[in-house]
Amino acid sequence: MIRMVLIWTLLVAAALACGHQFTLVTAIGVWAVIVAGLCGLGSLLIARQSLGRATTTGMIGSAVVRYGYRVGQGMLPAAAAISWIVWTAVGTAAIAAFHSRSDLSSVLLLVSWLINGLALMYLIGTLILASRGGRVPKSIVKVSLMLAAILAGSVILNAIGTPWSQRTALTLAGAPIVLIGGGYGLFILVILTFGRNARWN
Numbered sequence: 001m002i003r004m005v006l007i008w009t010l011l012v013a014a015a016l017a018c019g020h021q022f023t024l025v026t027a028i029g030v031w032a033v034i035v036a037g038l039c040g041l042g043s044l045l046i047a048r049q050s051l052g053r054a055t056t057t058g059m060i061g062s063a064v065v066r067y068g069y070r071v072g073q074g075m076l077p078a079a080a081a082i083s084w085i086v087w088t089a090v091g092t093a094a095i096a097a098f099h100s101r102s103d104l105s106s107v108l109l110l111v112s113w114l115i116n117g118l119a120l121m122y123l124i125g126t127l128i129l130a131s132r133g134g135r136v137p138k139s140i141v142k143v144s145l146m147l148a149a150i151l152a153g154s155v156i157l158n159a160i161g162t163p164w165s166q167r168t169a170l171t172l173a174g175a176p177i178v179l180i181g182g183g184y185g186l187f188i189l190v191i192l193t194f195g196r197n198a199r200w201n
Helices: 002-021 024-048 054-065 077-099 104-132 138-160 163-193
Strands: none
Touching: 002 024, 002 054, 002 077, 024 054, 024 077, 024 104, 077 104, 104 138, 104 163, 138 163
């Protein structure tokens, strides 16, 4: 637990340092490269560890490469790739928070992409696990495709570069978050207001 907290603290601090040194987009790119190197190094440290024997270097490697083993069926390359995605997302959030004072619209767009991307990654992982059982829920497939289309459309609109397209990109990326978050918040509000005995039919 202490090792995990230490790794998180060090990596978030490194991401904030990138945010301090570079512009938003550049900092995210630099951070992604740094994390790729760390995940690669972590994989090597884990691979060098003898089977059934915990070593200091192996524990350091597993502190960085710690996500994706279930989806990757215990395969180290898959875990390293998924860990890279997770750490990149965490660093992106830290960098975006650091830059929020200077360019709020860009940060909101980036945070929307981050949330939608993490949600899409979770859905893809769920689909992979479900497919191994021979049953793929069509509803999750539809939601995944819709979310992927929203992300792609938002990125394309933002890349066009006009004020209208950038505002539309933010609206498109933020709409699912607002709708789902707002709906959930309304549900909680109704529960708190009318109590558990409220009738729903």
